């Protein structure tokens with residue numbers, strides 16, 4: 567079974583959400599705002615990949631001024647990435663896919679850009695939102711931990727020679743970065759945490775398949791985390807966490823209260 571950083575994140579934060587999304591395939595559609603942001607981010611990633619392949623992007627970027635200014639800001643901040651003549655003996659690849667087997671699972675990662683030479687292996691990831699205090703905790707997120715772990719497990723680079731840098735391209739016209747270093751202690755810690763999570767996951771999965779036992783939910787004491795979750799009704803967590811929200815849903819589901827819309 568393949569596991570990505572997103573799946574590990576769900577297994578750690580709410581195993582029931584993992585069950586809904588990956589076992590029951592109940593992924594809810596994004597809101598219009600989320601869709602707009604996802605679509606913009608996807609186009610940005612494709613343009614960066616196209617550029618890395620040596621294909622022209624100027625005309626495509628020019629039709630979207632925000633895209634153009636984000637790419638310009640990134641180029642200004644890190645010209646090395648855009649250099650038409652990278653140093654020889656350097657390996658570069660956009661959308662670089664890697665995987666490693668770990669305790670019966672295949673852990674997978676897709677790096678937006680990998681630059682590797684005899685001194686270092688640098689993983690780059692493009693984030694199409696601003697760097698904020700909240701995003702500074704990215705170093706502890708599973709994306710960072712898994713991406714670094716897989717690089718160390720699948721190459722000859724010692725952990726100390728591997729790093730991961732996030733570039734935030736919508737930070738008020740200026741690209742900003744956050745670099746996460748790696749070392750042997752962090753690698754061992756990730757190995758321990760992966761072992762713990764995968765062992766639990768195996769138990770939940772076996773029980774789910776054998777008897778239909780549901781994966782654990784976040785504890786009721788932390789039910790405020792459910793307020794933003796699209797599965798809150800299914801999990802019967804709205805009433806447990808916020809009575810105001812229940813009123814909102816009750817109102818919404820009362821057809822008589824919905825205003826007529828002229829077409």
Ligand code: SF4
Pocket residue numbers: 580582583586783784791792795796797798799801803
């Ligand atoms: S509503 Fe709460 S318990 Fe249910 S999937 Fe979402 S976060 Fe998990």
